[in-house]
Amino acid sequence: MSGARVTAELGANDMDITNSSRHHSENLPYVHKVGVPPKQNLVKEFTTTLKETFFSDEPFKPFKDQTKSKKVVLALQALFPILNWGRDYNLSKFKGDLIAGLTIASLCIPQDIGYAKLANLDAQFGLYSSFVPPLIYAFMGSSRDIAIGPVAVVSLLLGTLLQDEIDPVHNKLEYQRLAFTATFFAGITQATLGVFRLGFLIDFLSHAAIVGFMAGAAITIALQQLKGLLGIRKFTKKTDIVSVMHSVFGSIHHGWNWQTIVIGVSFLVFLLLAKYIIRFLAFSFDLDLLLPPQGKRNKKYFWVPAIAPLISVIISTFFVYITHAERHNVQIVRKIQQGINPSSLDKIYFSGEYLAKGFRIGVVAGMIALTEAVAIGRTFAAMKDYQVDGNKEMVALGTMNVVGSMTSCYVATGSFSRSAVNFMAGCNTAVSNIVMSIVVLLTLLVITPLFKYTPNAILASIIISAVLGLIDIDAVILIWKIDKFDFIACMGAFFGVVFVSVEIGLLVAVSISFAKILLQVTRPRTAILGNIPRTTVYRNTLQYPEAMKVPGVLIVRVDSAIYFSNSNYIKERILRWLADEEELLKEHKEPQIQYLIVEMSPVTDIDTSGIHALEELYRSLQKRDIQLVLANPGQVVIDKLHASHFANLIGEDKIFLTVADAVLTCAPKVEQA
Structure with a gap:
C-alpha cells in the first residue's frame, strides 16, 4: 500500500x-x-506482592476489629464450615441430603470394592475409605455437592506405584503398610498446600493435560478389568496396552472362562443401558417433561444409573450362590472382613527404607487426588452459584487422608460420578456424605458377609461402566479447535498413559504443561x-x-x-x-x-x-x-x-x-x- x-x-x-x-x-x-508514579517503599511493595500472591481472598479481613471470643468463633467456623451453614440447617434440607446420601451409598459400595482391587488391596479397604474420610470432609469441606471416597484413577495410580516397590501378593502386609504410608503423606501434602496457600501449584497441570490423562487412565483401567471380565487368572502386572493385549490374547485358549464372560458382559450391557439408553427413553417418551430443559428431564431418572451397580451385584451374587458357579472357575470376592476400620497408626512407616518411597508415592497420588477434587468442587459450585474456598478444600482433603491413613483407609478424594449423582439427587449440604458414611458403616457391620459370592466379573463391569465417563471426546475436539499446542499436551498425556504407564503419562502431562509455559514466556x-x-x-x-x-x-x-x-x-x-x-x-x-x-x-x-x-x-x-x-x-x-x-x-x-x-x-x- x-x-x-x-x-x-x-x-x-x-x-x-x-x-x-x-x-x-x-x-x-x-x-x-x-x-x-511516586517511588514506592520496598517493604510495602514486597508485602503488597506477597499479599496478592497468597492472601488475595483476604482471609483475615473478617477478624479485623473483633473481640477475642468472636475471633475464636470465626476461626472455628473457618476451620469447620459446618458450624457456619449448620445454623440454618432444617428438615427440608435434610430430606434432600438423605435421598442423595442413600443414592450415592448404593453407588459407592460396589464401586469401592472394585476400586480397592485396582489398588491391589482387599475389598474392605475400599469400604473403609468411604466411611471415615467423608465424615471428616463433611465437617471441614466447603463444597456442598462433592462426594468423597476412593476413585478409579487414584486407585490405579496408587496400585501401580506401590506394586513397583512391594509385591501385593507375597508381601501383603508390607504392601498395606506402604499404602497407609503413602496415604499419610498424600494427606500431609494436601494439607500443607492449603495451610501455606500454595494451591496455585496444581494449576500448572493444564486442563488439556488433565483431559488427556483422565482419558488415558480410563482406557488403562478398562483394559485392566479384562482380567475379571474374561476370568483370566494369570495376568500381566504392566498397565500399557501392548502388554495387556498380549496377556489377554495369549490366554485365549486356556485362560478365558465362558461362564465368567457371560456374567460380565451381560451385566456390562445392562449397566450401559441403564446409564445411557434409559435416559434417552426418559427424554423421548415422558410427555410431562417435554417443556423443561434436557438436564431437568434426565434429572428425574437419576436413580436408574445410580442404583444399577447395586442391583447388578445383588442379582449376580444371588445367581452365583444358587448355581455355585464358583465351582466352574467363576472367580468370586470370597470373604470381606466384617467390622469397622481398625487402627493402622502403628503400621505407617515413619522410618526405614520405605519412608522415602511412601513419601514419593504419596506426593504424586495426593496431587492428582487434589487436582480432581478441586476441579469437581469448582464445577458443581459454579452450577449452584456459590464459592468453594480452594485452600479450605486442601486442608479438609489433607486432614481426612491423614486421619484415614490411621484408620486403614487409602487415598480418598472427590468422585466425579458420585458427585454428579449427589448433585442430581438434590443434595443441599455435605450432610449427604454423612448419610453415605452411615450406610457404609452399617454395610461393614452387617452386610459384608453377603458379598462373599459376588463375582469379580461384576466388579469389572461396574468399573468399566464408571470410567467410560472419564473419556470426554467433546472436550478433546474443543481443545483441537481452540489450541493445537493444548491438543498436543492432551494427546501426549493420553498416549503416555495408554502405551507406557500411568506415571509416565502423568510425567508427560506435567512436562508438556511446563513446556507450554516456558514457550509462552520465552x-x-x-x-x-x-x-x-x-x-x-x-x-x-x-x-x-x-x-x-x-x-x-x-x-x-x-x-x-x-x-x-x-x-x-x-x-x-x-x-x-x-x-x-x-x-x-x-x-x-x-x-x-x-x-x-x-x-x-x-x-x-x-x-x-x-x-x-x-x-x-x-x-x-x-x-x-x-x-x-x-x-x-x-x-x-x-x-x-x-x-x-x-x-x-x-x-x-x-x-x-x-x-x-x-x-x-x-x-x-x-x-x-
Missing part, C-alpha cells in the same frame, strides 16, 4: 493526517505526558500495528487487514512482560520486524523507517535484563538513524525505566501516553524530512 494512500486515509473525520500532524506539531493539545507474541481508517486506533495488521501503516514509522506491540527469559528474543524479533519492513519499503521505493514506536500496554513488568535489552535496541537503532519511541508503559514499567535512567537515555519526550500521540508527533517530522 502506498504512503500517499495511507496519508490520505489516516486521522479522524476524514481529516488528512498531514494537516492534523502539522496542527499538533505547532501546539500539541492532545499529547499527554506519561505519569511517573517466545512471546509481537505484532505490527497499523491505523484503523478514520480513527486514532492502532491494531494488529494481520488481524485487521484494513489497518494501514504510517509512512516512515514502524509500530510494534510486545504482548508480554519483558524478563531475562525473553528480553533477548524480543529485541531480536523487533530488529527482524524492522529489517523485513525496510526491505519491503526499499522494493516499493517508499520512505524508509525513521521512528520505531514500541506499544507497551501489554508489558506488565520488566527486569534489569529487559532494560538492558532495550538499551541494546536503542543503540542498534541509533546506528541506523532511527529514533526509539515508547507508548503507554505501565506504572511498574515506567517506574523502572526512570530508576534505571533509560527514560533519560532516550529522552522523556520519546515516551507517550498512546500510540496516536506518538504518531502525531513523529509523522510531521517524517514528512518534513
